[in-house]
Amino acid sequence: AAQEAVKIGFVTELTGPWSFFGTACVAGLKFAEATLNPPGKRKIEFIQIDNQTQPTQAVAAARNLDIQSKVIALSGPTSSDTALAIYGYAEQNKVPFLVPVAAFPQLTKPGTRYSFRIEPNAAGWGYAIAEFVAQQKPGAKIALMHSDFALMRAISAGLKYQAAKKGLKIEPEIVFPQGSNDATVQAAQVLAANPDYVVVVGAGGFDNTITNQLLDVGIKPEKIIHPYGMATQVKGWGKRSVGSLYGTFFDANLDTVTAEGRKFIDDFKAQNKRLPSYVENYCYVTSQIIREVIDADPKAGDDREVFRNTLSALKSKEVTSGIPIEFDKNGARKEYIYFMQIQDVGEVEYKSKPVFTTTWDPEIIPVYDLVK
Amino acid sequence: MPTELVLISTLFTGLMLGVIFSLVAAGVTIIYGSIWMPNAANGQFFLLAALALWSAAVSWGLHPVVAALLVIGASVPASLLLEQVLIRRFYDVPNRNVSYFVLSLGITQILAGLFSVTYGVWSDQFQIPPLMAGITFLGPFPVSNSRLAALVTGVALLAALFALLRYHKYGRAIRAVFQNRDAASLRGVNVRAIYRLSFVLGNLVVAAGGVLYAFAYSFDLSVSWSMSITAFAIMIIGGPGSVVGAVAVGMVFGFTQAIVSAFASPTVATFSYLGAMLLILLMKPSGLFAR
Amino acid sequence: MTGRVPLFEAEDIVMRFGGVVALRKVSVTQFEGETLGMIGPNGSGKTTFVNVVTGHLAPQEGRVRVAGAEVTRFRPHRMAAAGITRTYQAVRVFRELTVADNIATATVDAPNRMDADEIAATLDWLQLGHRLNVAAGSLTLFEQRRLEILMRLVQRARLIMLDEPVGGLSATEVRAMLQVLGDLRRRTGLFVIEHAMKVIRELADSVVVMLAGEKLMQGTPAEILADKRVVDQYLGRAHA
Amino acid sequence: MLEISSLTIRYGAFLAVDGLDIVIGKGEIVGLIGPNGAGKTSTVKALGGLIRPAAGRIAFRGRDLAAVPAHERITLGLSIVPEGRGIFARMSVEENLLMGAYAFDGANKAARMRRVYDLFPILAERRWQAAGTMSGGQQQMLAVSMGLMAEPEMIVLDEPSLGLAPIVIEEIGKALIRLREAGVTVFLVEQNATLTADVSDRIYVMSNGTVLHHGTAEEITRNEDMLGALL
């Protein structure tokens, strides 16, 4: 009998300040949808709603999908504030919620039951940066520049925590308010402090501004570390940033990409005239996970508790990279990051090589206390 | 050497931001001080210019200077069209400042919506290719020639604007129309022409601010609203309608942001000038340079 | 002259605007039952004086007393409560509100207001009864001037300071207004600023002459009209 | 010089001016007096092009003004000093005078200003003062001076005596007579019948939007009834 399709609510940032993330995510999802519904399997259908990068709209959209469309699970947000807003709704109303791209630790704080996160948490990224720097140059001095966003605060908190343990010095630390437009003076301050590394934790266009101004005053690209890098960001930093470093969870230039991952990269590049990066990958992987949940237990398509339990017990691998997927009791994944060094930046593609990779347990550092 | 470095970079930043703030606030205050329109959409116009420049220079591959001139030039027919279709309808309305405010909110909403669905997906990529290559050292502090050029152009524009309003009879006519419209008309001032001219000139200056900003910094869509608020704050403190006030206070804002963010923190800087505004208003409610 | 009760006493008032000294040590006392006039060239400080007495301006020096109590820096609403009120050189009513609403507004914070019957009688006297539901802004100037007075009367003001009450009225209206004011001075204290000598002559018991911010002299209308300085500096040949 | 025929002005349904006819010859001082709300200011506004008449014709030096926008009328030689003075309060005296000659690009403004300062020396003394801070009388002189900066063929003054001290009114009267001697036509719109009678060659008496009486100043002042009503 023709079963009804399984409906998944996908609330993401199609407009508003984070729409470059949301639309990238949707681009990744599109590729997965092409192979998502092979004949003979129960159909999975994504219902997309824009949240305008607005938490209130995100809650309303979640409510709309839950009640009007009767979705079995929610997914989609790529920004921590919208994700947290939906998180509250999902936990209160017992709707399974699979977060593709949002790194704020509290999304999987102890006691979380219905929310699951694919992306490693941001405090962990900071931890990883400290590990990386300590390995490159013990006792190094790090200049930290970050925007006053929750995500950026979380990264910085992790970095500071681990840096102290590893005997690294953080100086200066510069916080920019949201909507900043200038970093000239701060670049000069960084130059004056002469650090071994500069960690640039910016968002959107401001990331480019900081990077440009650091390069302008003569900071060497090899000293600059970005905690995360998407294809568009790398393009934004441009050719003169060759040599600088960025963290990622999936990259076209990784050694570990699987055959399916390679095909995804090539197809995506052909269609979008740029490489996919971890955002596209995670949204691609999200649909794969949902498929596996529905296949593992047919009842998961009709019962939210079953869906939740099946997802929680899932042991799988990212089809694109072969990296294991497994959730802990709070819905967090075993975490990992790659550090890449940029080799060349072109119009469509860029070249970079992995220089460091590390994995850790979600609670190796006290993330949930570090970041409220 | 390090203190000198920080000092010079602070001065440079103060100037750079000050010039851009001044341009936008001057544009806003010209329009307010002639047709009595508090244009909440000025930030969107500012952003529109920056985005148009990006499209022209990056997507169409025009030379940055050509693209800049094209964008600033295009603001004239665009303003004229808007004036024809909407602005002039309210010239004779009694409390038109409120009508204009509502109208400009509507325009803000429309432009914000359009930008968000068109340019939104590239909002981490807005950078303009440099105007010129190379770096100049101001003492120990290196500045890219491109930003230096933007600064010099901005200063020149402000000087030209100042001269126009100060020494050309058009400047006096704007003030006359604002103070006593019927009387100005009886003295031979074509009031509607002055209105139209002011609207075009004001927007042109705002667009120039947007273009220079785009050369000096990369930007994203959120810059529009913060620029609107900043321009309003500058206008109120400087005394609505006063271009001298807009430039003076614009510079103060630029330097405040630079100095406070260098010696305290960038976050405090944002608070500081808005707080300063409240303090100044407590002492002098009509603004510093009220005409 | 003992036994006379002062309505207000202004003593050595100095009022400066930046460099301009609008009032230089001006002292004026008005007694109950007396109508005071004030004349003087343009810019001699007449309106400023009223502004100070009614609390619109705080003088740099000097004191204002009402019923023996110091009220120098009182704001206008407290002066109104003390019974000291004024009209404006440019007529001023709530233009968008009806006449009835204007009157109601005048009574809303008046401690000593008239009751409904008295208001009705006053309305009749000022011939505004038929205009109650008209927006005040669409009254004629003369009607607006009468409404201004009415709004002070319903508060039972003890003193009304009138700043050029016949300014802009036509000759016939001036005559009618003079009658109104003539009756009015029997009901309440009046202080009248005017350039129209006729008004001063007919109403004032005593006239203060202002010149360049100073009180030049005070006297009966006949006395001041005969003064050479007043003729030379204010009235001109035609009135000599 | 000026010919107003069947001028009609409406505000919505309200008829403010109703078929007004006035003729003014070159070099005359003509007075227009009438009570409050007679429609005098409305007439002046129509002359200045600030409101559009419902019907009628205004011809200045033979030219129909209907098609001439407000701001061009001054270049034809018609200079209007509006009710409430029409000065620019927050500009200096000198800037106000320059505004008076705004429409005359090629003119020798310094020379014009000198002539005005000769007429009202107090203005020269106060040339840097903000107009709005001057006394009423000085403001009125400035307003007349602004009107003269256009070196007009004809000047129209709407209630120049309003709120002025008697001696200043007298001064203004003298100034008007000097103007006539210089060949300027004067149209004096007033409520102050004394001033008008003193300086005018002819007087129109207006009420309820139409001309009630018209005659030489002597004829009007000799008419006992009217004298009673006006003075």
Added chain:
Amino acid sequence: MTDALRKHGRGLVVFAAAAYALPLLLAGNRYFAFIGGIALLHVVWTAGMSLLYGYAGLMPLMFAGIAGISAYAAVGLMAAGFSFWTALPIAALFAALVGVGLGLPALRLKGFYFTLCSLVIQTVITLAFVYFVNLTNGDTGISQIAPPAWFGGPLQGVGFDLVLATLAVGAMVALVLIVEAPFGRRLVAVREDDELAEMLGIDVVRQKLAAFFVGSLFAAVGGAFYAPYVGFVSPRSFDVLLSLNIWLMVAFGGRGTIWGAVVGTVLLAPLPFLLQDYYKVKDVIYGLLIIGVIVLLPGGILGGLGGRAAAGTKSPGLRRKEAA
């Protein structure tokens, strides 16, 4: 007092009937009921704005900020162990007082400068919400706000909607009573000509402050209920756009008319939700709607014709000379 109720009685009864019927009619669909509840909350806000803008002539654009302060305060108090019903009055009072404190410098400004200044204040408040992370949790906001307790259980669903209906009706009754009381008359006088009002014995500063306090109280009460109703607050929940929207709803419906604000609210508040599927054109539609109203009905929907007539009665011909 009874006069006021008699005068607006019909309107109030109709409004109350509609307000209570709405949650009941929409009870079958929690999503639509939620939108209805949000609209009722907005009625509380616009009632306060109506008082300030329509009657006192003040046009503050910091309502969202005040609502936000109240919401954060209520959530904070609840986290500290207070019940919602204890937290509500404390938070609302606190927010209204903070609003008055912040508004003090702005209240010295005349007319439109006050508005622009309040816009800047709103921006500062939003920045503060982001900046004081320890109090507000920064830009991530606070989620999972517990519903208020209500007769032993949590206040949820239709129950909460009916409470909001009561709140909205209460707000409108309060507005009617205030407007028709002497206080309302004083406010109108201050709006029309504050100097003259003062001359007539009205303490203008006090009236403005009182009006601002009362208006802010409306904003604050709405804000305190917003938090548990939506279950989530963040700086963006109370940003300048909300402030502008609250004011727009009043202007849109008709300034200075009791029911205009309600009409404006009912039409505009649900729009962003109902247009959620049309996100590409949503803002454009909203903008065009605003422009359309200001061009075609400058006085707002209810005030439309009245507004025009009022503008026409101005007769500058009667304006006499300005003070020298």
